[in-house]
Amino acid sequence: xxxxxxxxSIFSSWFLISLLQACATELPIESEVNNTIPNTxxxxxxxxFPENKLTIGKAINITQNPGYDNQPYFLPGNNSLLYTSxxxxxxxxxxxxxxxxxxxxxxxxxxxxxxxxxxSPTLTPSGEFISVVRVDSDGVQRLWEFPIKPMxxxxxxxxxxxxxxxxxxxxxxxxxxxxxxFLVDENLEGDEHTLVSANRGTKNTQLIxxxxxxxxxxxxxxxxxxxxxxxxxxMWNIKKYDLEKKFSEILLSTLExxxxxxxxxxxxxxxxxxxxxxxxxxxxxYADWLLLADGKSMGISGSISRLAVSPDKKHIAIxxxx
Numbered sequence: 001x002x003x004x005x006x007x008x009s010i011f012s013s014w015f016l017i018s019l020l021q022a023c024a025t026e027l028p029i030e031s032e033v034n035n036t037i038p039n040t041x042x043x044x045x046x047x048x049f050p051e052n053k054l055t056i057g058k059a060i061n062i063t064q065n066p067g068y069d070n071q072p073y074f075l076p077g078n079n080s081l082l083y084t085s086x087x088x089x090x091x092x093x094x095x096x097x098x099x100x101x102x103x104x105x106x107x108x109x110x111x112x113x114x115x116x117x118x119x120s121p122t123l124t125p126s127g128e129f130i131s132v133v134r135v136d137s138d139g140v141q142r143l144w145e146f147p148i149k150p151m152x153x154x155x156x157x158x159x160x161x162x163x164x165x166x167x168x169x170x171x172x173x174x175x176x177x178x179x180x181x182f183l184v185d186e187n188l189e190g191d192e193h194t195l196v197s198a199n200r201g202t203k204n205t206q207l208i209x210x211x212x213x214x215x216x217x218x219x220x221x222x223x224x225x226x227x228x229x230x231x232x233x234x235m236w237n238i239k240k241y242d243l244e245k246k247f248s249e250i251l252l253s254t255l256e257x258x259x260x261x262x263x264x265x266x267x268x269x270x271x272x273x274x275x276x277x278x279x280x281x282x283x284x285x286y287a288d289w290l291l292l293a294d295g296k297s298m299g300i301s302g303s304i305s306r307l308a309v310s311p312d313k314k315h316i317a318i319x320x321x322x
Contacts, residue, residue, distance in 0.1 A: 037094055040305070042069045042083055043318040044103070045298055047309075054264075056277065056293035059300055059318055062101050062108075067094070071120050072308040072317035079104050081308070081317055082111070082121035082130070098132060103315065118144075125176045131161060133168050140166045141184065164203040169193065172216040172225070174243065177201065180208070180216055180225050195227060208241060209248060213259035220266040226251065228259045238269070251282055255289055262307045270316075272304035277318070 043059035063069035068086035075082065081101045086094045096117040100109045111130075112118050118132040129145040136142055143161040161179070162168075170182040177200045185192045195212045196205040213228030213236065225241040229250075236254040238261065241247070254261070255273045262270050267283050275295025281287050295301060298318070306319040 037068050039322050040070050041320050041322055042072055045316050059298040070319050073121050074310045078310045078312045084119045125173050141168050143168045162198045170214050170216055215261050260306045270307055274303050275300055
């Protein structure tokens with residue numbers, strides 16, 4: 001059985017993960033400064049190509065939860081979508097868990113059920129683990145991973161990825177042993193978030209740059225890291241960090257005020273602003289962001305932030321503030 005089939009079969013069945021017993025939770029990482037949890041939902045829409053024109057269809061709310069649903073991540077095989085959800089907004093310390101939505105059965109499975117809060121579910125390059133940013137019992141944000149298994153994961157299976165590295169906000173994998181990390185500014189009211197690289201074989205991190213946005217993604221050919229540089233208050237830029245040359249250069253400018261981006265294919269990026277989704281090619285420096293879909297046509301009334309595209313380019317997950 002392939003890794004993709006194995007993953008799909010596991011996440012289509014119901015199971016809970018037993019982890020360390022602790023009692024501390026935090027707000028979603030991007031909400032710590034203003035001490036509020038945004039009410040966000042995840043919508044799913046089909047992508048089609050009538051007359052070779054990319055079109056996004058009507059979007060369906062797949063979470064329908066009066067809380068925080070965010071950070072969608074498609075697993076290989078195109079049948080499962082991982083995401084972060086906060087169900088208990090009325091609690092003094094709301095807490096998040098990871099869920100999986102099956103596109104085939106339109107059903108939802110809770111993946112983690114812990115006193116800690118987990119965010120940003122991501123498949124590791126080996127296809128054997130799910131990595132998450134977790135707020136530990138001491139209130140520190142670290143990167144952890146748990147194996148994909150046909151049975152409940154035990155406490156011993158849940159392990160820290162980079163011991164000694166704290167303040168992790170977001171992450172993206174370079175390979176099975178190396179990752180790029182967004183480290184939250186030590187000053188909770190500050191915006192000097194830093195980009196570093198980390199390796200399983202060392203406790204040290206390598207600083208790449210600072211004042212970055214939360215979007216971290218590998219270029220489809222895996223030769224470069226793409227991130228948002230927020231150094232200028234007038235204009236944010238999407239930068240390309242060459243892994244071989246270890247040098248960053250401006251790729252293009254973001255949509256004004258937007259920082260969440262996703263690849264559609266090797267030549268096109270998607271970003272959202274208000275209720276609209278835009279596309280831009282990276283092959284023409286004189287190109288502009290072109291409107292791909294508007295909220296009315298998709299049935300979306302709230303502002304859009306994060307996006308995720310399925311590996312087969314047939315579905316798009318859309319995070320909407322409501």
